[in-house]
Amino acid sequence: MEIAFITIYLCILIYTIFKVLLDTYSTPKTLAYLMLIMLVPFLGILLYYSFGINYRHKRTTSIGVNSQTDFDLSYKNKDVDNTEKLIEKSVDEILHFQPLVHFLKGLFQENLSENNFKLLINGEEKFPEVLKSIATAQHFIHMEYYDWENDIVGNKIKDLLLKKAASGLKVRVLYDDYASKGIKKNIVKELKNGGVEIYPKIKVKLAKFANRINHRDHRKIIIVDGKIGFVGGINISDRYDNSIDTGLYWRDTHVKFTGLLVHNLQRHFIVSWNTAQLEKLAYSKALFPTIELIENEDIRALGQVVAGGPIYPMSNIMLSYFRIFSLAKEKLYITNPYFIPNESIMDALKQAAISGVDVRLMVPEKSDSAIVGAASKFYFNDLLNAGVKIYLYKKGFIHAKTVVADGLVSVVGTANMDIRSFDLNFEIMSVIYGKLFAANLEQSYISDLENCCEIKKEDWGNINVFNRLKYAVSRLISSFL
Template sequence: MKWFLLFEIVYLITILVVVFRVLYDTRSGVKALAYILLIILVPFLGMFFYFFFGINYRKRKLYSRKIVEDEILHQRILSHIWNYSEQVIHSGLLSAEHFNLTRFIRNSSTSPLTGNNAVKLLLNGEEKFPELLNAIENAKSHIHLEYYIYENDDTGNAIADMLIKKAQQGVEVRFMYDDFGSHNLGRDFIRKLEENGVETAPFYKIKWYALVNRLNYRNHRKIIVIDGEKSFIGGINVSDKYRNDNPAKNDLYWRDTHLMIEGPATFYLQYIFLCDWNFCARNKMQFGVNYFPIDSQKAKITDELVQIAPSGPDSKLPVIFYSLLEAIGSAKKQVLITSPYFIPGESLMDALLIAAKSGITIKLLIPGKSDSRIVNSAARSYYKELLRHGVKIFEYKKGFVHSKVMIIDDSLSVVGSANMDYRSFDLNFEVNAMLYSKTLTQQLQQAFNNDLKQSSEINPMDWINRPKYIHLYEKVVGLFAPIF
């Protein structure tokens, strides 16, 4: 009996200590509540989930070295490109309603607003990969790739063969891949690249003895920089499944969005790559003007203004999350959102509901069928409240929509790697491009409208009148959504 009493006391103390740790360590109140409920209801499972997925090491040892090295590199680059960005800010091309947004991104990440960019919209892998291969083939100085998912398949091998060809021609080639997202690459694939002159680096390599530390904070970015002049950014990883021109390889239509950028916006993507590379690679890169060829840029300022918004566990603020809130708050007419994973949390929900009640048209496009049934149900737990406030919700039916796009009115749009969920906002390394351009916004809205033709709109009354047990299931799943 005494042993049982002792066990109960130790058990209770353990739960209290873990609950205190959750409250102390978790910035999001909703997320903390989800973990506490799970720990109380299913103690052992809850504690396992928290210690495996929830511990926030990011303000301690985990990225202290990266933060310091990033700051040193940043100071060198800052003096090199900052003067150029000043003329863009004062050029008169930026609409007044976007001043606060650009200032926030600049002040919180030091990412400058850039002009003189030529941006090409790439829809799906069948448009992206030919452009990427062509850019790699024409590289003269260096090629930098950074991917979350890179598959050892036809698409991945075609790009790898081109990288090897360029490395053998004397071009600097660096290939960085997330060790979790690209776990299927295999050692033979990496060895082939290295033996042919390509430098490789796994981002934050997963090790069994440090699995708790390393599983959460993954590099979800998709960045390619060619010669410091051309870059690619968006949601498309390297895999056969991202292209729809070979049904034998992929029977699921995959809808995604990417950008090809030529111009000074490439400089900040280059800076991000250098910081990430120096964090995880043995062979560190040194700052060089060849990586930031300002002299090659034309003097004329165009109306395609681009600002890169990065975010990650090493950020002082969740830059991407706050930039989306600011963008929604600046809307006057419409907010159009496409996201494959939609777990917005209280702040983003409030921003959308306030905008909808202010008479702004809000349209949300998410997958009708997701690659995660639980995440899909969690997303649907938010539908009722959104529909009640006039938000129009569409589910994509043609295949799987993986685009991460937001359109504000007719002059601001966002394309990048970040989903609208806690993992992208709080855990992963992400990067978005803020496009202050009527031309690009119009193109993205055209693509959005075309996607709506392949979607079905949720009828508010039909949705509310579904069986109560379905609503209950979605609510329960949604309650624990912050820990997915």
């Protein structure tokens, strides 16, 4: 009996080891799981099957891939691809970042297009533009948001959506079921009763027990009539609007654009929509209308969209950051609130700095997550030794996710620089090519530096052992967040 029991246990142990090796792509997690199941008999295996396998991931990936494939079949070749013509026409606006254009096109068929862009700093600039765009909508409104709160801003947008739905417009909304759990008993019900089609991107059961291991829809996008798009780091919440006193200054960045880039944004929204509920949207001219660019006060530039998440075969977000960092020749200005990079991103930043590129990284002085804030600091020593300049934002909390490279390429999006944004969450960001837009974003960066303190290499070298240990432990824990 005892021999049979031991045999069965060894078979389960060997099977579990193989499963960990084949299914876990993160090296720290693989090592942690292997140590757990081998050093803690029985309980280790039980814990792995209880918490180490994301069963929702398998279902989400399967449904998402099918939705992506089905929609792309109907969408394929519908928009004219002018990528090569635009590169030739605007060579001085792209220069040595031409390989980036081709990389993003090859990564997930993201065509280059000409658009009008408007940089939006904080909720004070974003929310009036959003309300104005929604108010002028004539056909449909699509929204996909991570965090929507039941506050002044959240209810303003809700009331306007109800008004547009009552006038006959199609209003479709996706929200993250965990981050936006505070609106499920109020705003969600009101919108549904008012004719708005609203669903969670991924339904979370037992929300009180859900944790960060579950996939999140971290996107913050709006599409109006298939002609106006918004993307960036600003959620629907009062705290992003500093004209409303919430007790802490929040610094964030969004971008509004018109042009064919909106079609790329729409493509990814529809895949999310088709994944979340039963009504499947296919390509139509109503959803992807003809767009004629008009001259206005916005900045004319070229752009592509990068979407990431567990349904994609590669780590689109990470690879895009890596390509930009590798191509930079003169300066690289990065803002990111949750900086827990993988080895590839660290190597790209160090290589750029050692090669003479002016690499600057801006992160919050105080993070809204103690573990993430401490984990970020683990990487500072290596970066400082390579010549990267690190700045801590002190005015409040900086939540922007932006990059400016060589005064040519700008990134404004939702993606942090951590494993969640690289592989687990649904993310999206705009990549904008053009000197004028880059100059605006760079000036915003320079202005933010006035509210920062720079970490000096010699000062950081004096950090005591206790803090170094805290940073190292936080880095290990962050792999499981």
